[in-house]
Amino acid sequence: MPEPTNIKVIVRVRPYNQREKEQNQRCIIKVMDGSSLLFDPDEEDDEFFYQGAKQQYRDISKRTNKKLTMEFDRVYDTDHTNDNLFQECTAPLVDAVLDGYNCSVFVYGATGAGKTFTMLGSENSPGLTFLTMRDLFDKIQSQNATRKFDVGVSYLEVYNEQVMNLLTRTGPLKLREDSNGVVVSGLVLKPIYSAEELLHMLTIGNSNRTQHPTDANAESSRSHAIFQVHIRITELNTGTKRSVKLSMIDLAGSERAASTKGLGMRFKEGASINKSLLALGNCINKLADGLKHIPYRDSNLTRILKDSLGGNCRTLMIANVSMSSLTYEDTYNTLKYASRAKKIRSVLRQNVLKSNLPKEFYVKKVTELMAEQERLLQYNKGLEVKLAQLERSNSSSSGSGYDMMELKPWYSRIDAVYAAVIKLQQCVIGLRSKIQILSYRQTLKKDFEQLRKVVTQDQRLIQEDFNLFSNYLAALNARNQKYTDELPQWRSKLELACLNLKKLKIEAKESKYHQILNVYLSNKDLEVQLSKQQINCSHLTSINNEQAENASLLRKSFATMCDVLHQLYNRLEETQKLTPEIQGVYERLERRMQFTVSETELSANDIEFDALLAEQQQENESSLALTGSAKKRSRDRRYTHTLTNSEFVLHLGVDSFEDTDSDTDSGDDRQKLFKKPRNLDVTQVISNNMNCRKALTATVTKSRPVVNHRMVSEMLSDQNVCSSVDREKMKQALIKSSKFTTQGLQRTCAAAIQKENLKFPSNCVRKSPRALIAKTLAGSSTTARKPISRLAGTSGSGVKEAPVVRINRAASFRVKK
Numbered sequence: 142m143p144e145p146t147n148i149k150v151i152v153r154v155r156p157y158n159q160r161e162k163e164q165n166q167r168c169i170i171k172v173m174d175g176s177s178l179l180f181d182p183d184e185e186d187d188e189f190f191y192q193g194a195k196q197q198y199r200d201i202s203k204r205t206n207k208k209l210t211m212e213f214d215r216v217y218d219t220d221h222t223n224d225n226l227f228q229e230c231t232a233p234l235v236d237a238v239l240d241g242y243n244c245s246v247f248v249y250g251a252t253g254a255g256k257t258f259t260m261l262g263s264e265n266s267p268g269l270t271f272l273t274m275r276d277l278f279d280k281i282q283s284q285n286a287t288r289k290f291d292v293g294v295s296y297l298e299v300y301n302e303q304v305m306n307l308l309t310r311t312g313p314l315k316l317r318e319d320s321n322g323v324v325v326s327g328l329v330l331k332p333i334y335s336a337e338e339l340l341h342m343l344t345i346g347n348s349n350r351t352q353h354p355t356d357a358n359a360e361s362s363r364s365h366a367i368f369q370v371h372i373r374i375t376e377l378n379t380g381t382k383r384s385v386k387l388s389m390i391d392l393a394g395s396e397r398a399a400s401t402k403g404l405g406m407r408f409k410e411g412a413s414i415n416k417s418l419l420a421l422g423n424c425i426n427k428l429a430d431g432l433k434h435i436p437y438r439d440s441n442l443t444r445i446l447k448d449s450l451g452g453n454c455r456t457l458m459i460a461n462v463s464m465s466s467l468t469y470e471d472t473y474n475t476l477k478y479a480s481r482a483k484k485i486r487s488v489l490r491q492n493v494l495k496s497n498l499p500k501e502f503y504v505k506k507v508t509e510l511m512a513e514q515e516r517l518l519q520y521n522k523g524l525e526v527k528l529a530q531l532e533r534s535n536s537s538s539s540g541s542g543y544d545m546m547e548l549k550p551w552y553s554r555i556d557a558v559y560a561a562v563i564k565l566q567q568c569v570i571g572l573r574s575k576i577q578i579l580s581y582r583q584t585l586k587k588d589f590e591q592l593r594k595v596v597t598q599d600q601r602l603i604q605e606d607f608n609l610f611s612n613y614l615a616a617l618n619a620r621n622q623k624y625t626d627e628l629p630q631w632r633s634k635l636e637l638a639c640l641n642l643k644k645l646k647i648e649a650k651e652s653k654y655h656q657i658l659n660v661y662l663s664n665k666d667l668e669v670q671l672s673k674q675q676i677n678c679s680h681l682t683s684i685n686n687e688q689a690e691n692a693s694l695l696r697k698s699f700a701t702m703c704d705v706l707h708q709l710y711n712r713l714e715e716t717q718k719l720t721p722e723i724q725g726v727y728e729r730l731e732r733r734m735q736f737t738v739s740e741t742e743l744s745a746n747d748i749e750f751d752a753l754l755a756e757q758q759q760e761n762e763s764s765l766a767l768t769g770s771a772k773k774r775s776r777d778r779r780y781t782h783t784l785t786n787s788e789f790v791l792h793l794g795v796d797s798f799e800d801t802d803s804d805t806d807s808g809d810d811r812q813k814l815f816k817k818p819r820n821l822d823v824t825q826v827i828s829n830n831m832n833c834r835k836a837l838t839a840t841v842t843k844s845r846p847v848v849n850h851r852m853v854s855e856m857l858s859d860q861n862v863c864s865s866v867d868r869e870k871m872k873q874a875l876i877k878s879s880k881f882t883t884q885g886l887q888r889t890c891a892a893a894i895q896k897e898n899l900k901f902p903s904n905c906v907r908k909s910p911r912a913l914i915a916k917t918l919a920g921s922s923t924t925a926r927k928p929i930s931r932l933a934g935t936s937g938s939g940v941k942e943a944p945v946v947r948i949n950r951a952a953s954f955r956v957k958k
């Protein structure tokens with residue numbers, strides 16, 4: 142709020158100077174107390190001497206004393222120092238400046254009255270400007286945490302009505318007026334960051350000030366000096382900005398030309414000074430009288446001081462006077478002006494920078510905020526209504542509402558039962574997996590042992606190794622037995638857990654929360670299924686690794702044995718020691734090896750196997766997504782499928798373990814699914830243990846007789862066999878024998894011919910059996926028929942028995958390998 146205030150006026154009385162002392166002038170100022178003085182008092186010993194004798198009567202030529210008592214805000218006697226003035230008068234102005242008020246201090250008085258001494262002081266006694274600026278910077282430093290200060294200074298002098306920049310010694314500068322008041326054109330503020338810098342600027346300006354000695358003052362300032370500090374204050378928390386200025390003005394001395402005895406330039410200076418001071422006096426008078434029109438424009442000094450005198454400014458006027466009667470008139474004038482100035486009232490307000498935003502912006506903003514407040518109030522009301530509804534529905538747990546507090550115990554019970562089922566299921570399946578793997582190892586070791594016995598000639602070694610083998614086998618047996626013994630115990634625990642689960646499900650069905658609980662139970666069932674799948678998968682991986690390892694070992698051993706065997710066979714043959722028994726063994730061996738299917742058939746198997754895996758995978762995935770009856774139907778389908786592919790199931794050995802959902806699966810089903818692994822023999826292992834493939838190829842091999850039939854027809858065409866009788870017999874015999882592949886059959890025939898007709902090289906049997914047969918037929922029908930008759934079997938039992946073929950074994954084996 143703007144506050145009306147008066148200019149504060151203080152009077153400072155300086156002591157006598159040397160000249161005054163010498164002239165023994167009387168004291169015209171008597172300081173009565175801190176705020177009043179008596180101008181031109183009566184002299185205490187006002188004695189009148191005439192011709193050296195004291196007279197009883199007063200000197201009638203002497204002027205009567207004025208004895209004017211004057212009141213000011215403060216009167217400082219001669220013994221007061223600059224520091225006293227600072228503490229009492231300008232220090233409070235510093236606080237006012239930092240509060241956002243413009244402040245001015247100006248000194249007024251006759252030349253030599255002590256204005257410069259008061260404002261600038263001396264080395265020993267710094268003046269008000271120095272003390273005030275130092276205090277200002279101290280206070281700025283102490284407020285740096287909450288406010289930002291931008292400080293700039295200017296130092297001007299008005300000399301002979303010209304405005305000069307004392308800091309840059311430039312000018313004259315022009316004055317103009319704008320909305321902010323009087324502005325000095327071209328004046329650039331000097332930014333200041335420390336008190337020292339500021340005082341340095343002050344010193345520079347003082348040194349540039351125009352001074353000339355006068356009769357009244359040896360260092361008389363002939364200009365008005367205006368030192369201004371401009372401060373922009375930014376409140377860091379609110380961002381509010383203020384722009385203030387503190388002006389320290391040292392006026393040139395008011396003087397009478399007579400007293401200064403100025404001539405020429407000095408006279409002109411004096412006239413100019415007097416003109417500006419006269420204008421100042423006029424302004425003060427009119428301001429004191431409360432007139433509206435103030436003639437500030439009468440001089441540059443009053444234009445510059447416009448703010449300080451009648452504007453928004455807290456102003457301190459220091460009237461400097463001498464106590465000597467030598468400056469009687471000047472002192473009287475000074476005191477009169479000071480008294481007048483005391484009556485000037487100004488209206489103060491804090492300087493807060495105006496925002497550039499238009500009023501409409503704030504109106505709009507306020508409207509928006511009010512609308513937002515209204516919206517939030519409505520929203521709040523809505524929330525309160527919803528909260529009340531929720532509280533009501535919570536308190537009444539009837540109807541479709543449910544109470545979590547009641548459901549929690551259900552969830553806890555279900556979780557506990559399912560956790561037990563999953564854990565026990567893991568134990569049972571894990572045990573079975575171990576038993577199966579151990580059984581497999583036992584069987585395999587036994588088979589190996591038998592084979593080793595056959596091939597090892599050193600009986601002593603056999604005995605030693607047999608002991609080791611027996612120990613190993615016994616250890617396997619013991620472990621297997623341990624697991625087998627433990628299994629029933631775990632199975633019964635699992636069954637008990639399944640029973641508990643079943644009871645819990647029935648209980649849940651009868652509960653009022655059955656819908657929620659059913660969903661929860663279904664999820665839990667899926668968790669059980671998932672756990673089972675994971676254990677199965679892990680078992681399959683381990684058993685598959687073991688089998689693959691053994692298969693590799695056996696394959697290598699068998700290859701070596703075949704080589705040895707066929708070398709022995711050749712030796713026997715060469716030495717005519719080949720007996721029908723040995724040949725029969727070979728025959729059986731070859732038959733066993735003929736489980737290998739053709740490339741085409743393998744591809745077909747692969748495709749079917751992949752399709753089956755894909756189907757299985759799909760079912761697994763869909764079973765996870767199914768719940769309730771849909772899941773049950775899906776499971777039934779899967780079990781049916783598994784049973785129809787029993788070979789596949791057997792190979793995996795662990796496909797079906799107990800199903801926890803025992804109310805949907807019969808015990809028989811489980812029994813069927815729970816088969817022990819097959820007792821594997823050597824040939825099964827050689828076939829890479831892919832019994833599952835064999836099972837899957839069963840459907841493919843069904844078409845084999847058709848293939849063979851076509852092959853045999855082709856083979857026994859007119860081109861190959863001349864006699865229709867032989868052809869028919871051979872055809873029948875070969876049709877019965879479904880063990881030959883197309884190429885195998887041709888080679889068999891070719892080998893038989895080659896055996897009988899040694900002129901044919903043996904490699905023809907392998908490379909071009911068909912050509913060999915054709916050549917034979919073309920060369921000699923009897924020669925060609927000879928092996929054929931043998932092939933057809935002369936005993937008459939050829940149809941029932943497998944044809945006895947004298948095969949070139951080496952060629953045959955080479956082909957197979």
Ligand SMILES: Nc1ncnc2c1ncn2[C@@H]1O[C@H](COP(=O)(O)OP(=O)(O)OP(=O)(O)O)[C@@H](O)[C@H]1O
Nearest residue numbers: 155156252253254255256257258358361362393394
């Ligand atoms: N209060 C004081 N105590 C002691 N000496 C003072 C005091 N005031 C002024 N003087 C002395 O009086 C002399 C004149 O003072 P100063 O120069 O301040 O006068 P002035 O008013 O500035 O004169 P001008 O207007 O001519 O510049 C100086 O020598 C100064 O030291």
